Amino acid sequence: MDLSKIKAIDVHVHAEVSCHDPEDPVMAQYFDAASAYFKAPRERPKLPEIVEIYREQKIAFCLFTVDCESGMGAKRISNYEVADFAAQHSDICIPFASIDPHKGKFGAREARDLIENHGVQGFKFHGICQNVSPSDRVGYPIYEVIAEHKLPAIFHTGHSGIGSGMRGGGGMRLKYGQPILVDDVAVDFPDMKIILAHPSWPWVDESLSMALHKENVFIDLSGWSPKYFQPQIIQYANTQLRHKMLFGSDFPLIHPGKWMDAALKAGFREEVLPGILKDNAAKLLGLA
Structure with missing residues (x-):
């Protein structure tokens, strides 16, 4: 990947529709x-559409599905499909994988194969959708x-648009999105870079505290337009956590271009924006 040819790195992009299988009815x-909650288009773009959008924007991106087969009973998109697609577009697409924690040792076998044989460069976990605490053994x-491979892992934190407005929240338990539940993981796996996804509302200060306290903890700012960020996010992004904040959109629910336009007006200092948009992620991902 030639960093001089891209203007940003979006660390939070969802692959929600397979190129080979129909949309899962669950x-x-x-x-x-979620589309109603985010006021976003209902149709989910397939992988070729995603890469076309990001190539046009000159934005590199981390692409992943969410494996919630145990927690939600929904068939996942294959990690191998995502990895193989990313390999065809390696100038701009960075493959991440998702494995339901309930798969334990068998999931670990898949993780190793994806890393060693399919070029996967990171992982995504979503405790709310996977119905498990991030620190569950x-x-x-x-x-x-x-x-072991010193790769990053993204953990969903805070409120979830998935299930919002549904009866009983669609069965989603928000308690598994509390950032402090990831703190044990950060302690027990100091060689794993941990990215706390989203501004973590209503537990914003927990994420800020963890990123200040743990060398291996970072924050991605996806899932919210910057115009809605709480003041302490801007405050710490401009000061003590300027090297720990990462651009993420949560596409397809938020378009990366709209996120970046809003970021220019959100109060970030001019000198910290290059780090948030590209440089911090490039370093974390080993691209620079």
């Missing part, structure tokens, strides 16, 4: 609700493989 109802065999 996920369809959650997509309906059931996922530790998978974390061990990630840490």
